[in-house]
Amino acid sequence: MVSFTKDLILHFSLIVFLGFMYNYLYMQRREIHQRRWFIGSVFLAASLTMIFPVEFDQSLYFDLKLIPFFICMFYIGPAVSIGLLGLIIGVQSFITGSFVPIILLNYTIIFILFLSLRKFYSHKSLKNKLLIGLGVILIVGTTRAGALLIGGSLEQIILLLIYTFVSFIALAGTIYIIEMTNFQLKTINELHKAEKFSAISQLAASVAHEIRNPMTTIRGFMQILQNDRSLPGNYDMFLSVSLQELDRTQTIIDNFLSLAKPNNSRKHHLDLTALLYQIIEFMKPYAHMANINISSEIEENLQVNADSQEVRQLLINIIKNGIEAMEDGGNFTIHAYIRNEDIYIELVDEGIGMNKKQLERLGNPYYSTKEKGTGLGLMISYDIVNRMKGSIKVDSQMGLGTKFTILLPAVTHRIDT
Ligand code: ADP
Ligand code: MG
Secondary structure (H helix, E strand, O other), X not given: OHHHHHHHHHHHHHHHXXXXXXXXXXXXXXXXXXXXXXXXXXXXXXXXXXXXXXXXXXXEEEOOOHHXXXXXXXXXXXXXXXXXXXXXXXXXXXXXXXXXXXXXXXXHHHHHHHHHHHHHHHOOOXXXXXXXXXXXXXXXXXXXXXXXXXHOOHHHHHHXXXXXXXXXXXXXXXXXXXXXXXXXXXXXXXXXXXXXXXXXXXXXXXXXXXXXXXXXXXXXXXXXXXXXXXXXXXXXXXXXXXXXXXXXXXXXXXXXXXXXXXXHOOOEEEEHHHHHHHHHHHHHHHHXXXXXXXXXXXXXXXXXXEOHHHHHHHHHHHHHHHHHHOOOOEEEEEEEEEEOXXXXXXXXXXXXXXXXXXXXXXOOOOOOOOOOOOOOHHHHHHHHHHHOOOEEEEEEEOOOEEEEEEEEEOOOOOOOO
């Protein structure tokens, strides 16, 4: 019993160490090969738990290698997990002195199971992730209990219960620490993004403002010149073109200033359904030129409280990006619906898609992969949605396409009785 407890404490620390390692690597030592170090820690933990397994009695040993494998599958990736599987088989063969086919079989089944759960897992809340962990531990515990019921003693079964419970606590603790670390990292990144954006828009606004004054002066003088009858014929035309261009510049600056100064937006009840249909009609010719068909499924009577110009700009930015991403044509789908007081607008393209790195950079000013891109479209779109107290979610797969989901608070009509 004493050695059992000692072993168990050792294993518990070994597993929870993974959580702390993750936190340390990703929070304190950003940038410096965190992934490599974390993979190393997981491999080390798996090897140690196998070399020093928990002793139930002289003939019965269990280890916790499943947990590093779980962490590896769900938080590192399938390719590395295959490497880990190789290591597990290697260590096991080394310990027992011969190849153990049952481990290969078991872990191949577990690998396939985890692989099919991966996507599902990544979208779940912390509570559900813990439940999935509990499920995995229970399944393994039950198969072991089944084996013991046939050939084991009562004491062994009690030890197994304790062991299973401690395994779960260790896994839960590790998942919790990793998830909290990821959550903190995400918050920090969002803060940085917001900070960068507000600094840039403030700077840009002050520059734009400064440009406005000299422009007014130039415009005034040019008008005086235009009224001068003694100018040779052509000059009159030059001046009117220059004035027109100046006015155009003025409009661009005004628009920009209204963006940089969020308080200028004029919010009102907006019929989003009608606006969406309008925008689709507006974008259709552009889409057809690129051999793209826009299809839509839009619920009736979607209402938001917003500035219609802004919502228009937001949607056009995202639809335009989608169209630009589909170099070989295809379908662009717009789906809008209301669920629990939130309006969801899903904009799905079948374009080139983005990888994880690209997704992280979305919305950063001047981030563009296009030759003639500005890298401002999405930044402005994120800002518009933020100010509407909504959010944007992006799912993308390289070569398959991208889905932008915009969530906006709906205006619901209350019927007073
Ligand atoms: P721009 O369109 O001027 O490049 P945006 O801010 O609109 O600037 O977009 C930034 C970058 O995000 C694009 O250059 C592109 O790489 C990527 N992107 C945006 N939307 C998509 C999409 N639907 N599919 C693939 N990549 C996209
Ligand atoms: Mg764009």
